[in-house]
Amino acid sequence: MSKILVIYVDIDDDLGRIGLITPIIGEESVEKAINVAAESIPTDSDFNTMVVAYNVFKKLKKDNMDVEIAFISGSDKNNVESQIDFSRKLDETIGTTKAEEAIIVYDSPEDAKAIPIIQSKLKVIGIERVLVEQYRGIEETYALLGKYIKKAISEPRFARFFLGVPGLILVVVGIFSLLNLTAYATPSILIIIGIALLGRGLRIDEYIEQWWENSTIMVIAAIISIISTIIGIIEGYYVAVSIKDLSSSSSFIEILNTILPFITFAIVVLFGAKAISKITNRDIRVWHDVFRIISVIMIYLMILLIPKNLESQTILQTIILLSIITIGLVSLYVVFSMIEKHLK
Numbered sequence: 001m002s003k004i005l006v007i008y009v010d011i012d013d014d015l016g017r018i019g020l021i022t023p024i025i026g027e028e029s030v031e032k033a034i035n036v037a038a039e040s041i042p043t044d045s046d047f048n049t050m051v052v053a054y055n056v057f058k059k060l061k062k063d064n065m066d067v068e069i070a071f072i073s074g075s076d077k078n079n080v081e082s083q084i085d086f087s088r089k090l091d092e093t094i095g096t097t098k099a100e101e102a103i104i105v106y107d108s109p110e111d112a113k114a115i116p117i118i119q120s121k122l123k124v125i126g127i128e129r130v131l132v133e134q135y136r137g138i139e140e141t142y143a144l145l146g147k148y149i150k151k152a153i154s155e156p157r158f159a160r161f162f163l164g165v166p167g168l169i170l171v172v173v174g175i176f177s178l179l180n181l182t183a184y185a186t187p188s189i190l191i192i193i194g195i196a197l198l199g200r201g202l203r204i205d206e207y208i209e210q211w212w213e214n215s216t217i218m219v220i221a222a223i224i225s226i227i228s229t230i231i232g233i234i235e236g237y238y239v240a241v242s243i244k245d246l247s248s249s250s251s252f253i254e255i256l257n258t259i260l261p262f263i264t265f266a267i268v269v270l271f272g273a274k275a276i277s278k279i280t281n282r283d284i285r286v287w288h289d290v291f292r293i294i295s296v297i298m299i300y301l302m303i304l305l306i307p308k309n310l311e312s313q314t315i316l317q318t319i320i321l322l323s324i325i326t327i328g329l330v331s332l333y334v335v336f337s338m339i340e341k342h343l344k
Helices: 027-040 045-062 079-097 111-119 138-154 156-162 164-178 182-201 204-214 216-242 249-280 286-311 315-343
Strands: 004-010 067-073 101-106 123-129
Touching (some): 004 045, 004 111, 027 067, 045 067, 101 111
Parallel strands (some): 004 101
């Protein structure tokens, strides 16, 4: 008979907040954990789910089945890190219990993210989701509301949205009020809420957090580049509005010359940040990014020179100059590639 492991899933580590360190394995340890939870979170759904898992274990044990119980949590960090922590603790539990099959007991959609992890390591023969029926009294409703408000404020993954977004809206409204630009407040609020909902829905905040942990320099550079690009677009828009005849080539060149410095700066900042990251990691291939920076600057200068030379009717000199610069850049790239290949 295969050994069955009854698993109470706590993916966001609610047990850690009351001082319980998982994995908690075995009947005696689980009983102690339930007693601690009964004193700390007696009205919480997590406590009820722990009790349900324990009752499932007791029933299977009474039926003379080879069964063990464990409480396993993840962490209060982002989804990916929490799942990684849960997976490691699950491996530790399987190594201790030698279980081959599992019965999963959980209570929230967040905890359900652990199910595929368990299925990849054990044969799942049962899943129990605990839905706690709330009392309908007005006092219980307020208590429940207070619990969720506290959770939204205290847990970082919820606080970023429920506190960060309203806080940003208040700051924007305050700034516009000081500048007598209240007409722009409503569109700005809608944009902020839209970006927040889009970011949360597509889990962009989690990706940014992971990116920040992997390379803080690149995140800062990306923010600077985005700001520079936005400013360039705004400047280009104001220039376009001030021009009467947008159909002429000179109008297009004027708008391009307005936007181009900001775009060039944004690209140079990104490549520069990448080069700095490689230097900190002692990567000799930093010359790739230096070469890209030089190329971007040269291309920018070329674009600035072409309209001026066209106006002065020196197109032949422009072509010769561009050809020389292009040959020089290609030659440098070939030389550096040969040096890199030799070093390897």
